[in-house]
Amino acid sequence: MADNLSGYSLLWECIQEKEEYPIFRITYLSRPAWPFTDTDLDDIESKSVAANNSRDVTGLLIVNGDRILQILEGRESAVRELYTKIEADARHTITKLVSAMEDEERLLLTWSMVVRRVSGIPRDALKEYEKLYDELLNSEEPREITIDHADLLRSISLFSALPS
Ligand SMILES: Cc1cc2nc3c(=O)[nH]c(=O)nc-3n(C[C@H](O)[C@H](O)[C@H](O)COP(=O)(O)O)c2cc1C
Numbered sequence: 001m002a003d004n005l006s007g008y009s010l011l012w013e014c015i016q017e018k019e020e021y022p023i024f025r026i027t028y029l030s031r032p033a034w035p036f037t038d039t040d041l042d043d044i045e046s047k048s049v050a051a052n053n054s055r056d057v058t059g060l061l062i063v064n065g066d067r068i069l070q071i072l073e074g075r076e077s078a079v080r081e082l083y084t085k086i087e088a089d090a091r092h093t094i095t096k097l098v099s100a101m102e103d104e105e106r107l108l109l110t111w112s113m114v115v116r117r118v119s120g121i122p123r124d125a126l127k128e129y130e131k132l133y134d135e136l137l138n139s140e141e142p143r144e145i146t147i148d149h150a151d152l153l154r155s156i157s158l159f160s161a162l163p164s
Pocket of ligand 1 (some may be wrong): 008044046048049052059061068070085086087089091100113158
């Protein structure tokens, strides 16, 4: 009986966590119009958190010198509408739309917007990240972001969160 109960509650948690609509994910690369300062990044992050939350969009923005990478996930109409605004933002120039695809699940479950400058991360992780960035930049086909990529980006975000 106890086993059945925990089985049911596990099933219930899975049902509750399932999205009500297919997840759409846009990944793009861009170049900043000037070297972003902490104030520039804080400004983008503070405004994006509330705006993305209200659209049920989750996202990640990683800035490594002049290489920007952003992932946005949510309902297709919300993500596309946001991307149109971001594309027109004079603070950067989009160099590549890596992919715009549907997926069964969110990779960035709880982040309405996390903005990270790549700094103070271990050399190996930085090398791995730069390799991924170059692969995405040079790929001719749309490239889907996988769970492995998301893990790498997440760990970079954690390292960058530590005081330098
Ligand atoms: C690199 C970069 C990433 C951005 N990411 C977001 C974001 O995730 N969410 C958001 O609302 N605005 C983001 N913005 C800001 C938008 O470009 C735009 O300024 C914002 O959506 C406000 O538009 P509005 O005043 O027309 O509503 C980003 C800007 C830049 C330069």
